Every structure is written in C-alpha cells, then in structure tokens.
Amino acid sequence: MNKNKEQLLNKRYKAEQRFRLYGLSAIFMALLFLTIFIFKIFSTGYSAFQKTWLIVPVTFDAELMMLDQNPSKEDLQDADYYDIALKSMADLDPNANEDQENELKRMVSYFFEKEIKNELLNDPNLIGKTKEVYLTASDDLDQVFKGNYPRDLTEDQRRVSDYQLKIFDQLVANGKVESKFNISFFTNADSREAELAGIASSFMGSIFSILVCLMIAFPVAVLAAIYLEEFAPKNRFTDFIEVNINNLAAVPSIVFGLLGLGVLLAIFQLPRSTPLVGGITLSLMTLPTIIIAARASLKAVPPSIREAALAMGASRMQTTMHHTVPLSMPGTLSGTIIGLAQALGETAPLILIGMVAFVNTIPGSPMDPAASLPVQIYIWAESAERGFVEKVSACIMVLLGFLIIMNLFAQIIRHKFEKKWS
Amino acid sequence: MIKIKAKDVDVFYGKKQALFNISLDIEENQVTALIGPSGCGKSTFLRCLNRMNDVIDICSVKGEILINDFNINDKSCDVVRLREKIGMVFQKPNPFPKTLYENVSYGPTIHGMAQSKQEMDEIVENSLKKAALWEEVKDRLHEPGTGLSGGQQQRLCIARAISVRPEVILMDEPCSALDPIATAQIEELIDELKKEHTIIIVTHSMAQAARVSQNTGFFHLGQLIEHGSTDKIFKNPDNKKTQDYITGRFG
Numbered sequence: 001m002n003k004n005k006e007q008l009l010n011k012r013y014k015a016e017q018r019f020r021l022y023g024l025s026a027i028f029m030a031l032l033f034l035t036i037f038i039f040k041i042f043s044t045g046y047s048a049f050q051k052t053w054l055i056v057p058v059t060f061d062a063e064l065m066m067l068d069q070n071p072s073k074e075d076l077q078d079a080d081y082y083d084i085a086l087k088s089m090a091d092l093d094p095n096a097n098e099d100q101e102n103e104l105k106r107m108v109s110y111f112f113e114k115e116i117k118n119e120l121l122n123d124p125n126l127i128g129k130t131k132e133v134y135l136t137a138s139d140d141l142d143q144v145f146k147g148n149y150p151r152d153l154t155e156d157q158r159r160v161s162d163y164q165l166k167i168f169d170q171l172v173a174n175g176k177v178e179s180k181f182n183i184s185f186f187t188n189a190d191s192r193e194a195e196l197a198g199i200a201s202s203f204m205g206s207i208f209s210i211l212v213c214l215m216i217a218f219p220v221a222v223l224a225a226i227y228l229e230e231f232a233p234k235n236r237f238t239d240f241i242e243v244n245i246n247n248l249a250a251v252p253s254i255v256f257g258l259l260g261l262g263v264l265l266a267i268f269q270l271p272r273s274t275p276l277v278g279g280i281t282l283s284l285m286t287l288p289t290i291i292i293a294a295r296a297s298l299k300a301v302p303p304s305i306r307e308a309a310l311a312m313g314a315s316r317m318q319t320t321m322h323h324t325v326p327l328s329m330p331g332t333l334s335g336t337i338i339g340l341a342q343a344l345g346e347t348a349p350l351i352l353i354g355m356v357a358f359v360n361t362i363p364g365s366p367m368d369p370a371a372s373l374p375v376q377i378y379i380w381a382e383s384a385e386r387g388f389v390e391k392v393s394a395c396i397m398v399l400l401g402f403l404i405i406m407n408l409f410a411q412i413i414r415h416k417f418e419k420k421w422s
Numbered sequence: 423m424i425k426i427k428a429k430d431v432d433v434f435y436g437k438k439q440a441l442f443n444i445s446l447d448i449e450e451n452q453v454t455a456l457i458g459p460s461g462c463g464k465s466t467f468l469r470c471l472n473r474m475n476d477v478i479d480i481c482s483v484k485g486e487i488l489i490n491d492f493n494i495n496d497k498s499c500d501v502v503r504l505r506e507k508i509g510m511v512f513q514k515p516n517p518f519p520k521t522l523y524e525n526v527s528y529g530p531t532i533h534g535m536a537q538s539k540q541e542m543d544e545i546v547e548n549s550l551k552k553a554a555l556w557e558e559v560k561d562r563l564h565e566p567g568t569g570l571s572g573g574q575q576q577r578l579c580i581a582r583a584i585s586v587r588p589e590v591i592l593m594d595e596p597c598s599a600l601d602p603i604a605t606a607q608i609e610e611l612i613d614e615l616k617k618e619h620t621i622i623i624v625t626h627s628m629a630q631a632a633r634v635s636q637n638t639g640f641f642h643l644g645q646l647i648e649h650g651s652t653d654k655i656f657k658n659p660d661n662k663k664t665q666d667y668i669t670g671r672f673g
Contacts, residue, residue: 233479234479302516304512304514304516305516305518305519306477307474307477307510307512307516308512308516308517308518308579308582309518309528310474310477310505311472311474311505311509311510311512311583312505312509312528312529312532312582312583312586313502313503313504313505313506313529313532313533313586314502314528314532315502318532322528322532323518327519
C-alpha cells in the first residue's frame with residue numbers, strides 16, 4: 001500500500017519534470033529561431049547604413065560650364081555641369097580610350113552631375129579651381145567595397161568590368177574611397193538605382209497610413225465596443241453581430257484590399273496609391289481587432305464598480321464614461337497598438353490598392369502617392385540588382401524598429417495608467 | 423413612522439421566481455435587519471428598494487414598493503433620483519479606483535449638490551466624519567481609495583453613500599469581508615447613522631442583527647416568514663422555522 005503511494009508520487013514528480021523540459025525546449029527553439037532570424041537580417045542589412053564615396057578631383061572650368069564672367073546665382077543654376085563631371089571622371093585615367101571613359105563614368109551614380117553642381121552652389125568661389133568632391137559610388141562598386149561582390153567570377157558574368165575594378169583598386173590604395181553613414185537611405189525616396197534608393201517615401205507613407213487608420217478605426221471601434229458591451233440588449237441580433245465581428249477578424253487581409261479597390265477606388269474615386277486609401281483599407285482590418293480588445297477590457301472592469309456608480313445615482317452614460325471606459329482604456333489602447341502594428345506590417349491589401357507603384361517622391365500628406373515599408377521590402381526583394389539585397393534587410397530592420405517603438409509606447413501607456421491605481 | 427412599504431412583491435429571474443409575495447413595512451430612522459440562509463432572497467429584496475435589479479436583464483419585479491407613499495416601480499419613477507435618495511453599501515468594499523476625495527465627491531458632483539470647491543470640501547469632510555474615517559485619512563485625501571485597509575474601504579463606501587444625504591441606506595452584508603474589529607466599528611457607525619437615515623441591512627450574522635437592529639425580517643426560500651421587532655424575533659418568534667434558524671438548527 002505504502003509502496004504503491006510512493007510510486008504514484010514519483011510518477012507525479014517525473015511527469016512534472018518532463019513537462020518542464022518540454023516547456024524549456026519549446027522556449028529554447030523559439031529563441032533559437034528568433035536569434036537566427038535577427039542575426040541573418042542584421043548581418044545582411046547593417047552594411048546598407050554605410051555608403052561608399054569616391055573622392056574625385058573636379059576642376060570647375062567656367063568655359064566648359066558655359067559660364068560668363070561674374071555669373072549670377074541663376075547662371076550657376078542653369079550652367080552645364082555634365083561636361084566637367086564627365087571630364088573629372090575621365091581624368092581618373094589619363095590614358096583611357098572612349099569606351100573606358102564611359103566605364104569610368106559608370107563608376108559613380110548618375111546623380112554625380114548634381115553632386116558637383118551642389119558643391120559649386122555651396123561655394124561659388126570654386127570657379128576656375130580644382131576641388132576634391134565626394135561622389136556616390138555606383139551600387140556595384142559599393143558592394144565591391146563592402147566585400148559583398150563576387151570578384152572571382154569571370155568578367156562577362158559581372159556588371160563591374162576588370163578595368164573599373166583596376167581603377168577602383170587604385171583609388172582605394174590612394175585612400176580616395178571612403179565609407180560614410182548612409183544619410184540618403186533615410187532622406188531619399190525609392191530609386192531604380194540601389195545606391196540612391198531610400199526609405200523616406202515608404203516611411204512617411206507608413207506613418208500617414210497608420211495615422212489615417214488610427215483616426216478612423218479607434219473612435220469607431222471604441223464606440224462600437226462600448227455600445228455593444230454596456231448598452232446593447234443581449235439578444236440574438238447582438239449575438240449575431242458579435243459572431244460577425246469575430247469572423248471579420250479572421251478574414252484574410254487581401255480581401256480587405258479587394259474591398260478597398262472595388263469600393264474606395266472604383267466607386268468613391270479616391271486617389272490611387274495614397275496613404276488615405278491605404279489607411280482606410282487597413283482600418284477595416286484593424287476595426288475588429290480593436291473592438292475585440294476594447295470589449296474584453298470593458299468586460300474585465302469589475303461589475304462592482306458599475307454597481308457602485310449606479311447606486312450613487314449615476315446614469316448609465318455617466319457610469320460608463322466616468323468609470324468603466326477610463327478603467328478599460330489601458331487594455332483598449334494596447335489592443336489598438338497591437339492592431340496598428342498588424343496593420344503596419346500588412347502588405348497584400350496595399351498592393352491591391354496600388355501602393356506598390358514606384359514612387360520616387362516623398363509624400364507631404366495622406367493624399368500624395370506613397371509606398372509603405374512592407375511594400376517597399378517587397379519591391380526591393382523583387383529587384384535584381386545586388387545593391388538591393390542589403391536594402392531589404394535594412395528596411396526590415398527599420399520596420400522592426402518601428403514596431404518595437406510602438407510596442408514600447410503601448411507598454412509605457414499601460415504602465416502609466418495602471419501604476420496610478422495599483 | 424413607516425418609511426418604506428412593500429406590497430406583494432414578486433421577483434423573477436427569467437422563469438424562476440426568487441421572491442414570493444413579500445409585504446414588509448420599514449420604519450423610519452430605525453435599523454431593519456434582513457436575515458435568512460443563503461439564497462433566500464434577502465439581497466434580492468434589498469436590491470428591489472433602489473431598483474438595482476434593473477441592471478440584470480432577465481430580472482423582473484412585480485408588486486408595489488412605496489417609499490414616502492410613492493411607488494418606485496411605477497414607470498414615472500426616475501431611477502437616478504431614486505438612487506440619490508436611497509444609498510447603498512455593498513458586500514465587498516468597492517471604492518472607485520480614484521482618490522479618497524473623488525470617491526466621496528462623486529455623488530455630490532453628479533447631482534450638482536455643491537456650488538463651490540469650498541462647499542464640496544465641506545461635504546467631503548462631513549461625510550468622512552460621519553463615517554468615522556476623517557481622522558484616519560484627512561492627510562491623504564488625494565491618495566487612491568483602493569490603498570486603504572478593508573474596513574477603511576468599507577467606511578469610505580459608507581461615506582460615499584451618505585455624501586448625497588440619502589433618506590435610506592441599504593447595506594448588503596457590509597461586514598462579511600471584514601475582521602471583527604472593523605466589523606465593530608461599522609456596527610457602531612450604523613447605530614450613529616440611524617439618527618439621520620433609515621437603514622436596512624442584510625446580514626448573515628444573527629448576532630449582528632441582534633446587536634444593530636430594531637426590527638428584523640426572516641426570509642426563507644423566497645418568502646418572508648416572519649417580521650417584527652428584533653427582540654421578539656430573537657426571543658419569542660411565532661414561527662417554528664424562525665426559531666429553528668435563530669437557534670442554529672438549520673441555515
């Protein structure tokens with residue numbers, strides 16, 4: 001009898017130990033995946049935050065720029081910089097033939113003419129003088145400098161010619177190649193050229209979309225939740241609505257994209273590719289998430305608080321607004337932020353409403369065409385050029401950073417509200 | 423003088439009847455205790471008196487309850503005004519998660535009873551004094567009410583209830599979550615409060631009923647078995663069931 005009991009006890013302990021082991025290994029697996037994922041993204045993406053510059057001496061020859069003596073500001077604006085830009089690149093190798101000069105030109109971004117122009121606009125006294133100017137290296141050389149470029153391929157399999165590599169190596173040896181923090185990644189809009197492409201447009205697009213989404217989804221969802229939870233009679237009709245809201249939360253996001261396409265664009269003729277339409281579409285998606293979170297946190301408010309207020313002679317409205325809703329706010333807000341975070345990462349519906357278009361301007365309002373961060377990732381991941389590989393990872397890092405900040409914000413709000421009354 | 427007159431009150435939860443034909447008169451400025459075993463309907467009856475049963479969807483109340491000769495089950499009765507006149511203290515202390523001051527000033531604020539900050543301060547101070555809590559909390563009026571001890575919280579709830587100067591105070595087992603010392607304080611307080619208010623208290627403790635009340639009603643299975651002066655109920659009840667319950671043979 002006694003022995004039997006001991007065996008049972010041992011069995012119980014063993015079962016518990018096994019269970020702990022399963023739990024620990026599950027957590028370990030999850031952490032492992034997470035670490036691999038983050039390591040992969042960081043190791044590919046970190047180099048996108050660096051940009052390679054070629055330091056090239058430029059002679060600001062007034063004659064080549066077709067400038068008169070004592071040029072005005074407008075003259076400088078309208079001057080022809082192409083020839084001096086070409087010449088300064090060609091001068092890198094005095095013995096270059098015509099083909100090679102062309103190759104030399106392609107060692108920098110097509111933006112180089114503007115970079116030289118800006119240099120002169122900043123300092124008009126440079127006319128007639130020579131100055132070393134920082135020019136953005138082409139994306140392929142950028143990759144070469146970062147060590148991401150397979151130099152051992154034969155020349156016809158590479159986009160960088162042997163000649164370009166030779167000149168580039170000379171420049172490196174002379175210290176005329178420099179790597180600096182890539183500001184343009186944050187200030188430029190998208191571009192077909194990897195070395196110039198940035199996330200400004202998609203970042204602003206995402207922010208505008210989220211704001212539109214928040215402004216529509218939050219009030220509507222909170223009002224719906226309050227009505228359903230505090231005022232609506234409990235009958236078949238409200239049950240039906242509740243079931244539908246729950247179902248709505250499970251609808252694939254692309255369906256909402258079709259809705260946006262069919263209703264917002266086709267019927268209401270709202271402007272295509274804009275954060276306004278994107279935000280409205282995302283708000284449809286976020287709505288059920290917020291309603292469910294808000295209802296859950298309203299339900300979690302102890303009934304005794306409602307009774308206390310009602311017994312004091314507060315009306316239903318006063319009870320709700322003075323007591324129930326403020327107490328449910330932390331939960332509602334964190335639900336809202338979770339919903340917004342979901343919306344932030346959503347790609348499919350935005351592709352359908354046209355936010356996948358190539359946008360090389362930075363939107364100033366929700367009515368301007370824009371991309372969004374996840375769609376930007378998608379667009380870049382599709383691009384063939386080697387330079388976009390690191391951009392994809394870098395963009396993911398920005399998106400993740402954005403999400404972390406949002407979640408942090410949710411935590412802070414929640415903490416602040418709850419601390420007061422704990 | 424009769425303050426509340428209940429006539430043939432029936433209460434249903436859905437199809438289930440919880441109270442049968444309750445008729446009970448409640449005297450002004452006295453303490454009436456409602457006793458009986460769990461589930462006998464005494465709390466349900468108490469909640470009829472300020473129409474708190476309205477909150478429960480499936481609950482329906484039939485019959486007349488006259489307070490100052492006005493039937494509160496009448497359609498013309500406004501529950502907000504009714505509950506201003508009839509305060510309630512619950513079983514579990516349920517202060518609002520706000521400051522002590524806000525807890526007490528809430529009722530006067532929503533009923534517009536104070537014209538100035540000064541007047542409100544007075545109401546808060548008086549209510550807390552009447553609830554015998556002022557001395558303990560006067561230095562921390564702006565701290566959360568939920569930070570008090572259980573007994574203090576319950577007295578805060580009493581202060582909150584009397585802040586709107588109700589004519590009647592309903593107490594639903596106000597001491598069941600409290601220790602003996604806190605219970606004694608509340609009982610003392612009830613004795614004090616009956617000078618200005620009519621009090622109806624539901625209690626599980628017969629000793630408490632005997633200590634604080636002048637009248638007692640005994641409920642059993644949804645029926646009012648017997649009511650009368652506390653002395654009579656406890657010493658010389660008419661009904662055998664009452665006697666059995668009082669002497670602890672069931673319940």
